[in-house]
Amino acid sequence: MLEFSLRGYSFAVLFAASVVCPTVVIAQQAPPQKIETESAEVSGTELAEEPDQELSDRQIAESAALAGHNAWMLTSTALVLFMTAPGLAMFYGGLVRSKNVLSVLMQCVFLMGLMTVLWALYGYSFAFGGDGPYFGNGEYLFMQNVQRTWDDAAGAAITPLFGEYPAQIPTLTHMLFQGMFFIITPALICGAFAERMKFNAMALFSILWGTFVYCPLCHWVWDGGILTFGGDHSIAGGALDFAGGTVVHISSGISALVCAIVIGRRRGFGHEDMRPHNLTYTVIGAGMLWVGWFGFNAGSELASDELTSSAFAVTHFSAAAGVLGWVIYEWLTSGKPSVLGAASGAVAGLVCITPAAGFVQPMPALAMGAIAGVMCAFACGTIKRKFGYDDSLDAFGVHGVGGTLGAILTGVFATRACWDIADGSKLGVIDGGGIKVLIGQIVATAVTWVFSIVATFILLKVVAALTGGLRVSEEGEIRGLDDFDHSEEGYIIH
Amino acid sequence: MLEFSLRGYSFAVLFAASVVCPTVVIAQQAPPQKIETESAEVSGTELAEEPDQELSDRQIAESAALAGHNAWMLTSTALVLFMTAPGLAMFYGGLVRSKNVLSVLMQCVFLMGLMTVLWALYGYSFAFGGDGPYFGNGEYLFMQNVQRTWDDAAGAAITPLFGEYPAQIPTLTHMLFQGMFFIITPALICGAFAERMKFNAMALFSILWGTFVYCPLCHWVWDGGILTFGGDHSIAGGALDFAGGTVVHISSGISALVCAIVIGRRRGFGHEDMRPHNLTYTVIGAGMLWVGWFGFNAGSELASDELTSSAFAVTHFSAAAGVLGWVIYEWLTSGKPSVLGAASGAVAGLVCITPAAGFVQPMPALAMGAIAGVMCAFACGTIKRKFGYDDSLDAFGVHGVGGTLGAILTGVFATRACWDIADGSKLGVIDGGGIKVLIGQIVATAVTWVFSIVATFILLKVVAALTGGLRVSEEGEIRGLDDFDHSEEGYIIH
Amino acid sequence: MLEFSLRGYSFAVLFAASVVCPTVVIAQQAPPQKIETESAEVSGTELAEEPDQELSDRQIAESAALAGHNAWMLTSTALVLFMTAPGLAMFYGGLVRSKNVLSVLMQCVFLMGLMTVLWALYGYSFAFGGDGPYFGNGEYLFMQNVQRTWDDAAGAAITPLFGEYPAQIPTLTHMLFQGMFFIITPALICGAFAERMKFNAMALFSILWGTFVYCPLCHWVWDGGILTFGGDHSIAGGALDFAGGTVVHISSGISALVCAIVIGRRRGFGHEDMRPHNLTYTVIGAGMLWVGWFGFNAGSELASDELTSSAFAVTHFSAAAGVLGWVIYEWLTSGKPSVLGAASGAVAGLVCITPAAGFVQPMPALAMGAIAGVMCAFACGTIKRKFGYDDSLDAFGVHGVGGTLGAILTGVFATRACWDIADGSKLGVIDGGGIKVLIGQIVATAVTWVFSIVATFILLKVVAALTGGLRVSEEGEIRGLDDFDHSEEGYIIH
Amino acid sequence: MKKIEAIVRHFKLEDVKNALSEQGIAGMTITEVRGFGRQKGHTETYRGTEYAVDFVPKVKIEVAVDHERSQLVIDTIIKAAQTGQIGDGKIFVSDLSETIRIRTGEVGNEAL
Amino acid sequence: MKKIEAIVRHFKLEDVKNALSEQGIAGMTITEVRGFGRQKGHTETYRGTEYAVDFVPKVKIEVAVDHERSQLVIDTIIKAAQTGQIGDGKIFVSDLSETIRIRTGEVGNEAL
Amino acid sequence: MKKIEAIVRHFKLEDVKNALSEQGIAGMTITEVRGFGRQKGHTETYRGTEYAVDFVPKVKIEVAVDHERSQLVIDTIIKAAQTGQIGDGKIFVSDLSETIRIRTGEVGNEAL
């Protein structure tokens, strides 16, 4: 009964909200609030639309700067969405049995819809509003202070800007770029409970997890919260996290492990044939993730400058070394280099370099990728077998383990030669900065682990209570989720 | 006999043309014509190649502006081609039966070749040449006044530029970006007659439709013709159409409906199993379309500025709300959320926001997407069943219905806070601009409907006469178009 | 025994190297070497991070220029990786039998790892270090003089820049962009020996080929070596090669032919059914290659300016004409237009325009694409059958033939109206420059042919000796490489 | 009871099924097969390479019927599946010693 | 020797295989088939278009056994595959005149 | 007439087909099947998870021949398909009561 009522109706609320909100916001629109945390100003380009007005050299240069940075950031934003679908959808979709392939694709596409709507309504505000230690505020609710507004005084549309002059982008762009992270993070978790979780439970869990785990974590690390590097409220000095080692990968990887354990193993796990039904998808998906990750990591510079190129380079190198690391480890230990290993190694290398992308040099990046390739192979093989949990697509083995490695190694390899983030003082161990940064990294990692475990556990219990259990019935699991949850089939030959 | 002679020979002409033309053009090349409609000038960057010459601050700023805007526009151009193949090719390819999958992919790839050659030879000129009310002129035939030319006086190569100073891009870039629209629009129509139209008929129809429907419409709406907003020749004030609601989606969707009706239903329609043979392709293709659409809509700003970000944001939001709208509608009415529904909903949301992308705020975009998701689901389900036409892949149900909705809702939600297109006066109903804009939208939509219906009907009759019938034989339809038209098979396991 | 020891162990060395190198480099890091060939300087953007410092108009304009050019070049870099996987992986993967599909995907992904690590360690240095006539030097070993360094005097991180002021990009970006070429070139060769070469032999061959064929060729053509246009050491004036006609396509295509002949035909060649197992992949892959090629060719301008747009346009036009050329040729000669022909024609057109992209006008590009479409169709059909070699996926027929055509036609169609590379003097035959450039193109093509044939032949003999034979066993070939080399299966339905 | 196995062309499946249904034949089982027969040995050329298509895709229809109706089934199939071109396929008839409906355990003609 | 062919539901395959294994049945061969029977004729709607799912995917299990154990095999299959719903499938039993193990050339019951 | 069904390894199909052709056997029908026999029960490990590959892919060859040539066919298949390793497969022989060529309506040995 309760499950039934939750089926579509819980979403109907959102749906209605998205119809009602415009009116609300429009009613409020009249006086554009002064945005204090960001420097918002009339942009040069808009003025240019009045052709009679003479433009100064500086105005042209400023609008050119915005054009260049915005071009890269919008491209990066598109690349990060590209990671979720088609990228992750193919990578994960290929790994399940054919009877569940659509359910996995659905998780990706549905989350692209669901998480985006949440982000628009309140997510961005909860993550990036204000600079309190624990949680965002209402500053950006319903895209206020993000969207363009009409300024009667200037007689023009004005746009809030983000970033330090002169490398500025519209706050809209920042919101979009970060919104793509809000989509992919819960999608990564889906790898842990693939092939057995109910669709409505997955949807409800993602709403709650995004709101109560992702938004706070994002605020802690990237918006002046308790884990921000050198922030006012920082614990142990905070963490260096360039593109989401803690926020995205540790959080999703650890939560994934909790999900796998709480939900339990798939029926037949350990003896039935559960090999990937379409490794070609997995490899193609891995290639797409690699390409998209350039947006993820190099985009996290939030501008198109020299550090952007550096972040791009180390991302690429770590992925490459990850391929070699995993494949060679496997070749030596099991006698054959596997295609799945090559694809997984690339992802492991990418995960590991994520927090470090703006802080480490190319050669350390090769080392980080290689280490991640080997360690994640070990985690997905030996460790998983030893403990017997069923992390279906190795969300923990790759993102949890790789993310944790990356966070810690960032403390070892970070250097001011990449990003002089601390006013000229040395950063990581090898840079000569001592163990201060390393300790900050370890503390932040520990905080993220504990928070993710506790919060995910509680949320799963809540979801189970509200939806009448997290798993599909035994019959559903045997028939496959595609048929059971969606009445569809992945492949039909006729 | 006639069909036979048309088979390859009609194309041989084009083929020959493409070999002959260079000479023609080269012969003309000597005096570079003064381009009057666009401000063409020696670009700073080129001068920079003379290292001894001192560059002013302004020249550096100008070349920097061109670099930034061009970077985004070329990226957008690539993204729009990406929409046709792999995007639409996978989306549509997955929806047909396996015996017809190659024929659908062929339509996409072949049109990428065919329409591009037409665009290069005369399409761009017919669409964007001059500013007459009805049709373009010969200004850009064979890429004259678009391509770079050698200027003897300056002793340098010069490049025609497009756009208002200082946000300029090479006219070449504008031509390329618009050329991608010329490809995808007829490719969208193919969804209506999939699985039964002859390949040569499809090719001939696309040539005629591109020339006699697309080029005029494009000129009407975007080049000072009878539907240009605030243009000299505008009917009812013209239409706001940021990225192709009328030009691309209404035109293709309505023409699709006419095609579906004229060509008739597929053999076995209504009782044989015609379910999509590979929904994984459809979902992956939808993901690609979503990503590519950022280029389509945000690229339509033709620059990388603040409005670009706004257009990007509302595109993303509408797609997301479209997913939720369709899925929830289906969940409530038929009891299960389908994966096809999620994919279709995304596309519906994207179609609907297309004309509005530069004119509406984020919250209205959520509303537009949700409305489109529900209405297109209703159109593809209830309406199609009720009238019994066989729009195989729902080109009308999604593009026709979604495009029409989008055009009208733009009149409701457009605001000068996004684009101050009318010198500070208010735009849509909710902006407080009254119903003036809304009426312009409705009129433009009606004109596009009528024109598309009449023209497509006539062109189909012409094509049928010239090729001996639009449909493949009954045997061909049973065996499948892949075998019949191309002697190939999509999938072979060995 | 020897083969065994080579299996994984030869890679273990690389692996170890990537862990050891950081320390080496970090030890050297202290005094940042003065880079003489490129103008390296403190970048404006970095200074901007000191908010108290006043920025001049020029500084803002310079950082804006870097932002714009870098945005395009990083996008192009991502696009070129996108060409290898998913692009080429799908294109080639679809062409083999299903039992070998993973082996082909593995070649692509594994080479993404392997070649990148080589490029980081020494490849970029050997290709682009110094300006000697034959080989690079150690200038960029381990990314020295490429990566960012800390400058104690300035108290800031500095970044080596590349390119002529003011269109500069970080050397890191140039290294990344060129590194993607280093991946795809050996991956192209894999098409010739697909379905029968041993994995370890393929890996070893790629290492040697990259080092001893690609690096020198790249240096000859693009870094002041013996084939550089107008270079100090140039033979016959050097070659115009905008994006890799000689360096990438002729070299890989000719080497592919040698591989196909030395390794011999597949078992059953000429009578067993070896049709492509999944033409949908091939078509989708072709679409991806087309999109990615915009990065390849237009990115080769190494900036975002007017010539970038011109290169983009001719690339697109040639691909389109290639589709028509191949399809119509086939339609006329064999009675049916094939989907494989359309996909192959696009690639043929793209290959042919590659060397010419920055030098020819749109109409000649149509001619070049059409010629390439027809000639490559003829090469893959008639010529291959006549000589009886088994170039499995037509790496020679498309890249060797198309690349050679492109190099020669560049000498015919190149014009200073596109790129005034020779201080105002006319270039190709049709431009009125006489046959000087044409002869340079023919000589460079001949040199590349001879060098590729001899070097590849020797390397294959070396690899055969070290790995105990280039081919898998007969049983391995029958069972398929996926099972034999990797113990995996492409598709499993369950 | 008899088991009738017919190997027919793919595009005739729909017709055969409908013809049998009309005759009141309530059940059948279909398998995708590849056939080799007189229709063998044709060579095709793909991108310049010849290959022999030894096996052509066919579909196998299996029908279990009681003795009396077996000839009817055979005739019906022949009529529906014939094109007169080489490769139309074969019908093989054999005896069934028993038939059981799993749902109910019914045996013999009742189970059909 | 008897050949027992059972057409069963996909998701029962695992159960049937395990039940037969427990009874000591050492071998079987499985084929993907599509069935048409009473379970036919249900129509579905996809994006507003109706279609009849005439054929439902089933799996065919073939087991060759000696005479004595044929009834045991039949009973075991019925027990494992029954759901009581229309579409449970059929079992067809026929005689084998010979059985040979290719590896050894053994014939008859030894070959099973 | 006899129906000879052989379950063989995939990579032996080409050899068996050629051997039969040489003996003048003009037709056969091939089906993809999955086998379960002595070769069963091997476990593999994939990313740390064990699973049993119960079913191995095999190919079934069906040949209808006249009585006289049935032994020849059996011997030919054994010779071509044998590797001596577990999993080589089985041959099952049964009687056909009738054979019909659909194209012509010919029956009996003529239809083969």
Ligand SMILES: Nc1ncnc2c1ncn2[C@@H]1O[C@H](COP(=O)(O)OP(=O)(O)O)[C@@H](O)[C@H]1O
């Ligand atoms: N001896 C046989 N045993 C089994 N199947 C056969 C035999 N002969 C033919 N077939 C099947 O019948 C199909 C049609 O046979 P073919 O000889 O090509 O044409 P036709 O029956 O018209 O003479 C073949 O593709 C094959 O599947």
Ligand SMILES: Nc1ncnc2c1ncn2[C@@H]1O[C@H](COP(=O)(O)OP(=O)(O)O)[C@@H](O)[C@H]1O
């Ligand atoms: N006469 C028949 N000949 C061959 N196969 C049959 C026959 N009747 C039924 N079958 C097979 O048995 C399956 C189940 O039969 P059906 O009539 O749907 O259910 P039930 O056996 O429960 O009455 C069918 O899908 C079909 O594969």
Ligand SMILES: Nc1ncnc2c1ncn2[C@@H]1O[C@H](COP(=O)(O)OP(=O)(O)O)[C@@H](O)[C@H]1O
């Ligand atoms: N009793 C049986 N009934 C039907 N098929 C069988 C039977 N026993 C074996 N098979 C088939 O024969 C194949 C080979 O049998 P197996 O026992 O593995 O090897 P071998 O025949 O060499 O002893 C199996 O994979 C299965 O397809």
